[in-house]
Amino acid sequence: MKRVVVLGGGFGGAFTALGVARGLRAGEAEVRLIARENYLFFTPFCTEIVGGAMEVRHATAPLREILRGRASFLEAAVEKIDLEARRVETSAGPVEYDLLVIALGSATGTFGLPGIRENAHFMRTLPEAIAFRNRVIDCLEEGSRMPKSPERTARLTFAVVGAGPSGVELACDLRDLLNDLVPRQYPDIAPLEVNVKLFEGGDRVLPGMDSKLSWHAEKRMKKKGIDVRLETQIRGYNGREIALASGSFVRADTLAWTAGLAPNPVVAALDVPKDKGGRIQVDDFLRVNRHAEAFAIGDCAAFVQDGHALGPEGQVALQEARTCAHNVVAAIRGGLLHTFRFRRYGRLVSLGRRYAVTELFGLRFRGFFAWWLWRTAYLFRLPGIRNKVRVMLDWTLDLFFPRETIRIRYAGEHAVAMDAASAPTPASVKADRPL
Numbered sequence: 001m002k003r004v005v006v007l008g009g010g011f012g013g014a015f016t017a018l019g020v021a022r023g024l025r026a027g028e029a030e031v032r033l034i035a036r037e038n039y040l041f042f043t044p045f046c047t048e049i050v051g052g053a054m055e056v057r058h059a060t061a062p063l064r065e066i067l068r069g070r071a072s073f074l075e076a077a078v079e080k081i082d083l084e085a086r087r088v089e090t091s092a093g094p095v096e097y098d099l100l101v102i103a104l105g106s107a108t109g110t111f112g113l114p115g116i117r118e119n120a121h122f123m124r125t126l127p128e129a130i131a132f133r134n135r136v137i138d139c140l141e142e143g144s145r146m147p148k149s150p151e152r153t154a155r156l157t158f159a160v161v162g163a164g165p166s167g168v169e170l171a172c173d174l175r176d177l178l179n180d181l182v183p184r185q186y187p188d189i190a191p192l193e194v195n196v197k198l199f200e201g202g203d204r205v206l207p208g209m210d211s212k213l214s215w216h217a218e219k220r221m222k223k224k225g226i227d228v229r230l231e232t233q234i235r236g237y238n239g240r241e242i243a244l245a246s247g248s249f250v251r252a253d254t255l256a257w258t259a260g261l262a263p264n265p266v267v268a269a270l271d272v273p274k275d276k277g278g279r280i281q282v283d284d285f286l287r288v289n290r291h292a293e294a295f296a297i298g299d300c301a302a303f304v305q306d307g308h309a310l311g312p313e314g315q316v317a318l319q320e321a322r323t324c325a326h327n328v329v330a331a332i333r334g335g336l337l338h339t340f341r342f343r344r345y346g347r348l349v350s351l352g353r354r355y356a357v358t359e360l361f362g363l364r365f366r367g368f369f370a371w372w373l374w375r376t377a378y379l380f381r382l383p384g385i386r387n388k389v390r391v392m393l394d395w396t397l398d399l400f401f402p403r404e405t406i407r408i409r410y411a412g413e414h415a416v417a418m419d420a421a422s423a424p425t426p427a428s429v430k431a432d433r434p435l
């Protein structure tokens with residue numbers, strides 16, 4: 001029996017493993033999915049978790065349930081891929097393969113700016129989203145008992161860097177959360193004391209979208225009370241102050257970084273042709289160059305279409321997973337491989353409660369209808385009926401009830417101290433380090 005190994009349990013890996021397993025007859029090959037976590041995280045809901053519009057586990061689906069026994073699952077960290085020996089080194093030992101699919105995603109990049117990695121919050125994984133939400137609630141709790149001072153203002157200032165879809169959605173969901181919570185639950189804080197600032201180096205928000213929609217999004221954000229600062233480059237962050245390229249400083253004790261991408265470290269260590277972003281170059285069939293037995297898809301692969309490499313998007317990973325699964329089955333049976341072609345259906349960006357901007361099948365929408373489209377589109381993409389129902393209930397409850405401020409600390413986790421410099425949260429580590 002051929003051994004098919006799929007690395008990564010995100011959109012690319014999970015749906016390739018499922019597609020291959022579905023396409024094979026019993027006994028034709030053995031399919032194994034390897035991922036660090038035992039769940040698929042639905043990243044478009046990352047900022048909804050921060051905003052408290054959704055229960056944490058509802059944005060995930062168990063990988064074993066997705067595979068439904070058709071393929072086996074190994075929860076382990078991939079440490080090294082040896083393409084010559086056809087072996088993957090993992091934290092659970094070596095795994096040999098005949099056909100390999102690399103779908104390890106990407107990591108957060110910081111352009112080497114000082115202090116960002118140490119002091120900023122990242123927004124790629126579920127634990128990162130939970131940590132950021134907890135940090136926001138901690139800051140409200142502390143800010144409410146601090147005397148009026150520049151320190152209190154800094155504690156109640158939340159900066160978001162990057163005005164791509166993730167940064168814009170985060171700033172909007174965060175502003176909604178604060179607008180909802182502060183007047184109801186924090187009588188010691190005046191609503192105007194709480195600031196959300198969005199920093200963007202370019203001259204508009206949502207640069208990938210139609211310029212009119214970008215303009216509407218910016219206007220909407222300002223109306224919500226977000227301080228949008230365009231053409232503002234960040235030079236570094238020490239946990240207390242954001243250093244701007246202009247030479248000035250902005251005080252903020254919390255900064256969320258959504259601005260950069262870096263290759264997954266395992267992919268970075270792989271000696272194969274890559275693009276300038278460190279993504280694996282693949283051929284028309286999604287195969288790694290010079291390795292017909294290895295495929296790469298999703299954020300860690302650079303598929304060139306019409307002269308441009310496709311961007312790191314969930315819809316790219318999902319479509320690639322379909323073609324990749326077909327090609328793996330075809331490779332096992334000696335059949336014809338399909339060439340991959342990406343079809344863009346649209347772009348959807350939520351601007352918080354009941355408002356979104358959307359491009360769908362060439363049409364542009366904004367407002368409540370766009371937001372309804374946004375929700376419906378993502379609801380359909382969620383795997384499993386249980387998740388769909390849970391998320392639908394979360395959204396319905398969010399329409400009628402205020403958001404909550406429960407901050408669950410896990411055993412061994414500490415609260416942020418009043419003196420942030422001594423606190424063990426990412427935003428306070430090395431807080432006094434000079435920029």
Ligand SMILES: Cc1cc2nc3c(=O)[nH]c(=O)nc-3n(C[C@H](O)[C@H](O)[C@H](O)COP(=O)(O)OP(=O)(O)OC[C@H]3O[C@@H](n4cnc5c(N)ncnc54)[C@H](O)[C@@H]3O)c2cc1C
Nearest residue numbers: 008009010011012036043077078105298299312313314315
């Ligand atoms: C906050 C946020 C919001 C987004 N919103 C949208 C959106 O609205 N629409 C859209 O189209 N795209 C969106 N994206 C982009 C989209 O999530 C990615 O393009 C997509 O997830 C890529 O799929 P993937 O399978 O390549 O990687 P991922 O989904 O990142 O999956 C990578 C998998 O590999 C695993 N892994 C990584 N390293 C190791 C290792 N060493 N060992 C074992 N396992 C490992 C990870 O745990 C994960 O399971 C968003 C991304 C983020 C971060």
